[in-house]
Amino acid sequence: MSTDDVQDQGEDTHIDIADGVDHQVAMVMDLNKCIGCQTCTIACKTLWTEGGGRDYMYWNNVETKPGKGYPRDWEESAGGWESEDHSDRKPGDIHPREEYGGDWEFNHSEIMYDGSDEPLRPQTDPEWGPNWDEDEGAGEYPNSYYFYLPRICNHCTHPSCVEACPRKALYKREEDGIVLVDQERCRGYRYCVEGCPYDKVYYNAMTKKSEKCIFCYPRIEGEGPDDEVHATACAEECPPQLRLVGYLDDEDGPIYKLVEEYEVALPLHPEFETTPNVYYIPPYAPPQHSEDGESIQSIERIPREYLEELFGDRVHDALDTIERHRDRVRRGGESELMEILQDKNPAQQYRLEVFE
Amino acid sequence: MSDRQEANSNADGWTRSDMVIVAVVVLAVGAAATLPSISSARPANEVPVESVSANASSPTAPAWGDIPAVTMALSSAPSGLPEASNVSVQSARLQAATNDTHAFVRVSWSDATADRNVTGPTAFFDAVAVQVPTNESARPPIAMGGSNNPVNVWYWSGDGTSEELLAGGAGTTTEFASQSVDARAAHENDSWHVTFTRELAGDANRTDLDVERDVDVAVAVWNGSYDERAGRKAVSDWHYLALGPGPSGPPYQTILWAAAGLAVLFVSVVTIEGVRRTRGDGA
Numbered sequence: 081m082s083t084d085d086v087q088d089q090g091e092d093t094h095i096d097i098a099d100g101v102d103h104q105v106a107m108v109m110d111l112n113k114c115i116g117c118q119t120c121t122i123a124c125k126t127l128w129t130e131g132g133g134r135d136y137m138y139w140n141n142v143e144t145k146p147g148k149g150y151p152r153d154w155e156e157s158a159g160g161w162e163s164e165d166h167s168d169r170k171p172g173d174i175h176p177r178e179e180y181g182g183d184w185e186f187n188h189s190e191i192m193y194d195g196s197d198e199p200l201r202p203q204t205d206p207e208w209g210p211n212w213d214e215d216e217g218a219g220e221y222p223n224s225y226y227f228y229l230p231r232i233c234n235h236c237t238h239p240s241c242v243e244a245c246p247r248k249a250l251y252k253r254e255e256d257g258i259v260l261v262d263q264e265r266c267r268g269y270r271y272c273v274e275g276c277p278y279d280k281v282y283y284n285a286m287t288k289k290s291e292k293c294i295f296c297y298p299r300i301e302g303e304g305p306d307d308e309v310h311a312t313a314c315a316e317e318c319p320p321q322l323r324l325v326g327y328l329d330d331e332d333g334p335i336y337k338l339v340e341e342y343e344v345a346l347p348l349h350p351e352f353e354t355t356p357n358v359y360y361i362p363p364y365a366p367p368q369h370s371e372d373g374e375s376i377q378s379i380e381r382i383p384r385e386y387l388e389e390l391f392g393d394r395v396h397d398a399l400d401t402i403e404r405h406r407d408r409v410r411r412g413g414e415s416e417l418m419e420i421l422q423d424k425n426p427a428q429q430y431r432l433e434v435f436e
Numbered sequence: 437m438s439d440r441q442e443a444n445s446n447a448d449g450w451t452r453s454d455m456v457i458v459a460v461v462v463l464a465v466g467a468a469a470t471l472p473s474i475s476s477a478r479p480a481n482e483v484p485v486e487s488v489s490a491n492a493s494s495p496t497a498p499a500w501g502d503i504p505a506v507t508m509a510l511s512s513a514p515s516g517l518p519e520a521s522n523v524s525v526q527s528a529r530l531q532a533a534t535n536d537t538h539a540f541v542r543v544s545w546s547d548a549t550a551d552r553n554v555t556g557p558t559a560f561f562d563a564v565a566v567q568v569p570t571n572e573s574a575r576p577p578i579a580m581g582g583s584n585n586p587v588n589v590w591y592w593s594g595d596g597t598s599e600e601l602l603a604g605g606a607g608t609t610t611e612f613a614s615q616s617v618d619a620r621a622a623h624e625n626d627s628w629h630v631t632f633t634r635e636l637a638g639d640a641n642r643t644d645l646d647v648e649r650d651v652d653v654a655v656a657v658w659n660g661s662y663d664e665r666a667g668r669k670a671v672s673d674w675h676y677l678a679l680g681p682g683p684s685g686p687p688y689q690t691i692l693w694a695a696a697g698l699a700v701l702f703v704s705v706v707t708i709e710g711v712r713r714t715r716g717d718g719a
Binding site for chain 1: 515
């Protein structure tokens, strides 16, 4: 199939992408593969948010669930839309700086250069920070549970941050639906910060403007030093390679199949009604154990109710579908879904040149 | 009776009643001279513009003590933003002056907290803006002008920065490529005093203040510690800087009132003379 054929198909797609947007970038993260190593977080931070008033920003963060997340209790700060008709926005809150966590000073210099034998530690008395509740999770031994949730901007189809800005400083790029803050237009009013229900827009007190994940657009445009197209840094640097990056309307790509055909990749908090374009394969966990260490097959370790809170009621069908396909493969059968979820072919994992 | 009448007459033959009539005439003429100043008491939306010899760009310059201030009632702007109607500043005082080259505008308002620093995502600056029509002969829509009738906005923020902006409606403020407005601020006795200084002469898209006509003016105030920013602000109605003579301004007005005074004087003299002659005839 030629590239032109793919493009034609893309234009005829039934997928709901935003008005005025040609194609929609999308990402699928398989939560079953995340080991919480924060390599994605550091890759992003090193590339985009080192210094210049960005110290506290993590455009990509990985938080432990259940947990309060980053910023603390972000799921309770509202924002988004009142309903799926996207006529009324839900007012949101701005988190105080301390709920993101401080930028702590450490005694590196004393230890490294002055011969101090003090332990390396913050020179303040921190009370909160990203990953403060890492690996705590919920449940009681031997049935405690947690999983990691990597988060970036969802580059939503109905972005409430864009609607919140009175200056139209935020916009969806026509060519790929990436949501950006025009730094020339932004005047730091922060209605976008309070309007995003995922709290993925950040205020830079040094530049007095707001900033956010840019889906590494210079990388996907091939504008880097090597002139090659790259997936986002968070995806490419991921040790277990849990992310697929491409276009939602690329009907031959794995993202389309996982989201639209098998419906096993789900948006986070769909009730915010912003229609995210980052999707998650929900986490699977072993069943609960009895006191004598035996598996109790009928009781799931991660309560479905909790997963439903995060991913909506479609999580039941998604997990059932995955279970069905796993079972099929266990029995010696074939499953395209299982092949996609286990694919290590970068050409499939990162499909960023299909529409060029 | 005749003796008493003669005793009440002065050497020129003026009787007491003549004196009363003269006094009334003098009062009438005096009133005619005084009336213009009474009748020209300022309309509520007029901002007098005083001439100053010195530079008044400092908000604490002594000259401001002698310049009349107009109190402007402020209310929330209907911007549609969250909490837009929830604003804290009720009024601001506006003063204006010019010297040979510059215009000086001082805005003062009560605000106990001087929000000068924004160290985190939940802090906002105090701020004030003065709005004048780009084309001073046409009154633009109050909400930051319109696309065909823009406004100049002089904006000062609590961090000490100022901007000269052009706007053609809400959400359209654009900074001038070169800035010609200087702003200085002082926070004293729980009040902000901010002066804006700009050369009188305008240029493309820049309001010309070197004019002999009134120029509309409005102000907006933001209280940072009340989370006010953007369209969540306390704004005034249009007022005007009294830069021109106005429809009943000094030259026209003086001639009219002088003529009226002379007419009163003439009628009075004729009346007195008529009375005197009538009495003379009677004697």
